[in-house]
Structures are given as C-alpha cells and as structure tokens.
Amino acid sequence: MILVTGGAGFIGANFVLDWLQGSDEAVLNVDKLTYAGNLGTLKSLRGDARHVFARADxxxxxxxxxxxxxxxxxxxxxxxxxxxxxxxxxxxxxxxQTNVVGTFTLLEAGRAYWSALSPSEKSAFRFLAVSTDEVFGSLGATDPQFSESTPYAPNSPYSASKAASDHLVRAYHHTYGLPTLTTNCSNNYGPYHFPEKLIPLVITRALAGEPLPVYGDGKNIRDWLYVGDHCSAIRRVLEKGVSGETYNIGGWNEKTNIDVVNTLCDLLDELEPKSSGSYRDQIEFVKDRPGHDQRYAIDARKLERELGWKPAETFETGLRKTVQWYLTHRSWWQDVASGAYRRLESLNNE
Structure with missing residues (x-):
C-alpha cells in the first residue's frame, strides 16, 4: 500500500485515479477535505477495496x-x-499551517514509522514530497530555466510556505537519513481542476457568458504541464528516483497568460460555438495582483536524462483534452460552483 495525502484535491485525486487504473496496489487516501477537496472526483472508486479513504488533517x-x-x-x-x-x-x-506545520508533522510521523521498520523495509521506503516551481521565484525574459540547483527566492506567502516545506524535507534526509524525494512541477492543468485556477476559470466563465479576467497585460509566462503527464512523472520518480534527490517536472510549454486565454477561447469557438461572436469578446483585463511573478520555466532535462521520463502531451493536445473534458463533465464543475460538492463529505463518512 501507498499513502497519499491530499488525494481528494486536483493533482492528488488525478494521481490516485491514475495509480489505481494501472496498479492493484492499494492507496490509503488521506485528505482533510478543505474547500479544494472533492469526493465527487473519486466517485468511480466507491466500493473499490483498493481505495481506503481517511478524512484526517x-x-x-x-x-x-x-x-x-x-x-x-x-x-x-x-x-x-x-x-x-x-x-x-x-x-x-x-x-x-498546512504547508509548513503539516509537512513537519507528517515528516515526524513518517520518521518515527520508518525508524521502526525492518532493515529491508527501511531501505525500500520513500517519502515523496510534491512541490512547485514557484519556490524559485521569478525569471526575466532571457533568464535560463529553473534547474534543480536554482536558488530558492519565493515571492508570495504560498511559495514561501512551499519553500519551507521543501527545506524541511531536505533537512530530514540529511539529518535523519529519511529516504526522501522531492519534485518541483510547473503549472498543472487538466480534468478535475478547481475552477479558481486560470484554465478552468476561463472555460467555466466563458460557457456561463461571464467576463474572462486577465491580470495586468496578460504577458506573464508560465510553463504548462498536463496533469496526466505529472502523474506519470511522479510514478517514475517513486520507482527509480535516488533517495535525497530533487527532480524538476515540466511540460516544455512556456506560454503567456493571454495566449492561453486566447487559445482556450478559440477551442471553445470550435467545440461549443456561441450564437454570435467569439469567446474572445469576453476577455477583460483587470488590475494585476501584488507581487505577480513574471515568468516560470522548468528545465526538466535531469528527469529525462536520469530516469527516462518526458511528457506525452503537447500543450495543444493536452489543452484540447481539457476543454473537451469540461464540456462533457459539466455536472462536476457546476456542483463545485454551486457548493453542492461539499455535501459529499458526509455521504462518504456516515
């Protein structure tokens, strides 16, 4: 069995579904079920003995x-x-609380558990921490991509908390010998993405006929990674990664935010055309958020060179799959928008 924390969230749930689609090894799914945890994402696993859900912090x-x-x-x-x-x-x-104290608590529990294992079990055990490229800060237009040796320079409370989490994981390996692995990924997108994030926000607001907000001039750049590719990379790191190492996971897809929004509008124009005009007509530039990083870009060559992984999806194929998923799974994101998904918490725990 493997233990997955946050397995009712976007990336975690995609990983759990992906893992059980290709493996008979059971998953203990531990999730607090905050606003971003959605048991509706996991409804296909109800009655599956390989999936054990525990609501816990x-x-x-x-x-x-x-x-x-x-x-x-x-x-x-x-x-x-x-x-x-x-x-x-x-x-x-x-x-x-969650990203720093939670990681610390989990590391302490994991260290105590690992210390009591038999020698062979200790050698095989892994603590894999899933992190973000945002810990590295912001790049200029001509700066080289983030590598595993890029110094940390977080610019938001979110990225600072994740940086602290990463440092704790590193320290537990070097101080206590805990066999850790850390992955730093670029921006994920795909099915079951909570609609507060850029891509699902644009899709759902476009279909609702609402304005499509774009921060500043829309020229901020992100590297985009299809969530299914991220899941396959994590599986590879868990299987073959070297204890104590960090691996960057990227999609090799640097895009400006306005290019992403325009591409989404064009896909919707093709797949779900409006009665008149284009979805681009709904784009609205809004005041930029404080401390908005200009550019993120991941150099994922170490992962390809050492573990033989590279993404299967291009941005074009992954984004088309994503738009088609949201068009055919309207009840999922409509339940999120209405708050109905929150009622599933008691449904699973009565």
Missing part, C-alpha cells in the same frame, strides 16, 4: 501515527497543500 500527529501503524504503507506521497496564490495573499495563516 496532516497536522494531527496522533491521526497520522494511527494511520501509519494500521496500514503500514511502503511510501508516503505528500500532495496535500494550500496552493492558490491569491488566497495566500489574503489569508497566509492557512498556508503556513
């Missing part, structure tokens, strides 16, 4: 100790995090 040491002792996982994959930059600006305390 990673900051609760007693709960983590109990789950580890009961289920005896061979690995911890740590996805759980507060991750929305705008929310971190307006309410940073939750980010420090």
């Amino acid at each position: 990673i900051c609760d040491r007693a709960a983590m100790d109990t789950l580890l002792a009961e289920h005896k996982p061979r690995a911890i994959l740590h996805f759980a995090a507060e991750s929305h930059v705008d929310r971190s600006i307006h309410g940073p305390a939750d980010f420090v």
